[in-house]
Amino acid sequence: MLLTDENLLLERLEFMIRAVIFDMDGLMFDTERLTHVATAQAGRELGYPGIADFAREMIGRNEKECSGLYTRYLGGDFSYRGFSARRQEIIGALIRENGVPVKPGLFELLSFLKREGFLLAVATSTSRRHALPYLEQAGAARYFDRMVFGDMLEKSKPAPDIYLKAAAELEVPPADCTALEDSPLGIRSAHDAGMKTVMVPDLLEPDEALKKTVDFCVPSLFEVIELIRSERKESGT
Missing domain, CATH: 3.40.50.1000 (HAD superfamily/HAD-like)
Structure with a gap:
């Protein structure tokens, strides 16, 4: 509009x-795109290749709500803390290489x-x-x-x-x-x-x-x- x-x-x-x-x-x-890329990569590494399918639903939410939603979608064995840490490592590497977009x-x-x-x-x-x-x-x-x-x-x-x-x-x-x-x-x-x-x-x-x-x-x-x-x-x- x-x-x-x-x-x-x-x-x-x-x-x-x-x-x-x-x-x-x-x-x-332009960090939402970085987060989407990092979400997909971290998901593949940790055995959740479809995790990026839920990424857009997380836009605008805080960590507590994202954790609850991911766990609901992926099951009780999913470790949001481990996933989030790895995702942040990937985002950090991208920003160190290219700067904050x-x-x-x-x-x-x-x-x-x-x-x-x-x-x-x-x-x-x-x-x-x-x-x-x-x-x-x-x-x-x-x-x-x-x-x-x-x-x-x-x-x-x-x-x-x-x-x-x-x-x-x-x-x-x-x-x-x-x-x-x-x-x-x-x-x-x-x-x-x-x-x-x-x-x-x-x-x-x-x-x-x-x-x-x-x-x-x-x-x-x-x-x-x-x-x-x-x-x-x-x-x-």
């Missing part, structure tokens, strides 16, 4: 935002938002021990005022908890926040938290039901800059 009608776009941009909250995997970094427009957007005075937070389902190194290695961590990680909460996306916590950390009402997400679970989470939502699809496109929930859907982070510029122009701020 790419909004191309200028009048409709400007009409829907009539809201004031004070903070922008970013998902991480698939939104800032940054999505186009990320640093242009972050620089723009900081210049314009927005508060910024991360709200990722990934645990702190895995997410923070990505943010630091990519050079993105310094842009954010607060960071909320998946292991800081009991409930994962699509529950609104992580976005509510991010807003509370920033001391900004959820209604004054815009959330940037690549996954349907993340959009549902931010929407139910009472935030405006912008989807930048990665591996999953919005279905018909999600199109009725998401406020904007754009092809890259560059277009987010244009959305905010349009809002500023219209509101005169």
